[in-house]
Amino acid sequence: MTLDEMIKALAAYDGPQIKIMEVCGTHTSSIFKNGIRSLISPKIKLISGPGCPVCVTPSVYVDKLVRIAMQKGHCVLTFGDMMKVKGSQMSLTNAVGQGAHVKVLYSPLDAIKTAEEHPEIQYVFAAVGFETTTPIYGVLLDEIESRDIQNLKLLTSLKIMVPAISYVCENEDKIDAFLAPGHVSVIIGCDIYQDLAEKYKKPFVVAGFEGEHLLAAIYEIVMQMEQGRYEMKNMYKNAVSEKGNPAALSVIGKYFELKDDFWRGIGVIEQSGLRLKGQYQKYDAGSSFDEYQEQMPKGCRCSDVILGRITPPECPLFAKVCTPLDAVGPCMVSTEGVCGIWYKNRGRE
């Protein structure tokens, strides 16, 4: 089947509505960049799930980063994406405007160089991410240990994907199928989705990131749905193996252990987060939060959006008080978040 034929078939689809959730920020971005929604039947709905680690990072975590960055002699190291995420009061970008010390890094290993150059400053790395980025924090910890670096710690908000997917399956019956995450699957492998597909009776298709890959994966899901099948299919075989990347999994296992964790917009999901193991707590900058009293702004319906219950314009705050420049809820925070995307396409979806 050619790509054109596939696009024609997806455009002509007129069966029951199919809701497909993607849980990978890069998939969301690619769907948007390639105009995938405009190519397929309106009966195939693409829902952006909790696939952006920045978007699901709780505000109390951001608050703590801001507090640290404001402290004399301290500096927060972070990836660019975290700069814009609002805590209960402000984002790191706002905090910098008030004198906070924040440095944007592009690789966690740059933190070593920075810390060694300025031993007088206490650095705290904002370690946010899913399985994709966690192994790199493990490598960073290896370096901190071997070089005996005293002035670099991690404030962690690390999550794993599968419990969140299970949460969606158990609490939301309107999602028919999943585009399994691309990058995360490179680390954890695709076997795990076999179990999910059987348990929840939904198709799970692992897809690459090009527009053609996504269309092929969506086509596979539609075929499965039409034929009443629910299978795991790995369509990103050149990067995703059955068991994942053992070296990356091993470094995660060395430093981190599972814990219940809070997902902004969703709530606590059991055994969905990672924290530093006891013997490595000395590298932790205070990541254990006693309570996640997430004060979701009044009227914010991000959790309904993330779970695919409503579309962003159905939220009373959307495009009124909640915009990309002044995001209220997590889905508007990242330009790749679902509300951010709808905002850009308002009037067209």
Add this chain to the structure above:
Amino acid sequence: MKIDLSHGSGGKQTGDLIHDIFIKNFDNKTLNQLEDSAVLSVSGRIAYTTDSFVVTPMFFRGGNIGKLAVCGTVNDLSMMGAKPRYLTCGFIIETGADLEQLDQIAHTMKEAATEAGADIVAGDTKVIEGDGNIYINTSGIGEILKEGVSIHNCHPGDVILLNGNLGEHHAAIMSGRMGIENTISSDCAPLNSLVADLIEHHIEVRCMRDVTRGGLATVLNELSESSDCRVDIRETSIPVSREVTGFCDILGLDPLYMANEGKMIAVVPKEQSKEALAVMRENKYGKNAEMIGTVAEGSGVCMTTKLHGSRIIDVMYGEGLPRIC
């Protein structure tokens, strides 16, 4: 040798700095008079603009802050259909700045100004305490060669031309900051000759804009709003080098939102679009020029993707930071 506060005192060291760096490099009759102001002759209507430059790192593959400071102002003048004539520059120099680097920056400024056919006729230097950074403001005067070039002037049916590959300056700067080894070079260049070529060939240019911060997406949205029209572009027509495409894929950047320093769009009547494209491609700064889209009735900017999907291109929100997910 390093700059210290005595270089900004107004005394002997200040005089030496001015002579040994600025007069030596910029060297022209007007400046060499060392009067309180430059006295200039111009003919007809002028364009007049100013811009300030802060960039980290100050030296990058394809240029330095000095080249940016000259090209930025030269290009702003050129986009109004003006021929750049005179430039001024103000330096704010932090203590600890390296004199050799300052000399190199001034030398590059002279080279860029000479290429643009303009003289740097006045300047100022201030020294402040700091970490060796250098900040430059330039202003410029250009003589209008073609009246009526304006962002408010585009009409449905007009064709939009872009003079070459997107994202190279942005990628070069980020590579410098991140210590990434690659061959991506900033596109920083004076575009006055490209503009002069279009005017000499009697192309009825409606509007020109240099595509700098905020990228092509932002410029096209400004055009759409100012001319009250819709802009339709084709993804497959937008030139981006393979290396920049790969760089963007890794970092989650979009070339449409990346900064350039030697790129411009020209909006021209449809009947002249082929000739205008040919003229652009003849110029060394337009070899990769493409017709990227058209102006239509309506509003907003819409892109037909390579899979023939449609995507709304909005302005950039916040800073263009790489994604982690």
